[in-house]
Amino acid sequence: MTLFQEKVWKALQEIPRGKVSTYQDVAKAIGSPQAYRAVGHACNQNPFAPRVPCHRVVASGGKIGGFANGLRAKIKILQQENVRVKNGQIVDFESKHFIFKPTKK
């Protein structure tokens, strides 16, 4: 694995249950706000699937985005986390939107 991916997974683990974050926020948290593509790539290649709550990461606007195990499975997990999903989009996304600690300047 690479250092970049490790940072991504670490950031995902910071996401509490019942909350969700976006690829942009994760990318920003690791120090590359423009690397949201790489963030999704790291999640997809995550060797710590159940260890890393990649299912708590969604696209911008609260869209589910995608999931390696199947988009349906991701939605199911989110619902179990008390996160409502409607037509591939998070309900009350803003209320469940988790923001990483501004460890940067």
Add this chain to the structure above:
DNA sequence: GTCGTGACTAGCC
């Protein structure tokens, strides 16, 4: 070292 792909995002038609 170069080309292509991907769980993305923003802009344009």
Add this chain to the structure above:
DNA sequence: CGGCTAGCCACGA
């Protein structure tokens, strides 16, 4: 509002 294109970063061949 919906679909398509271009740009971005990192990884694999």
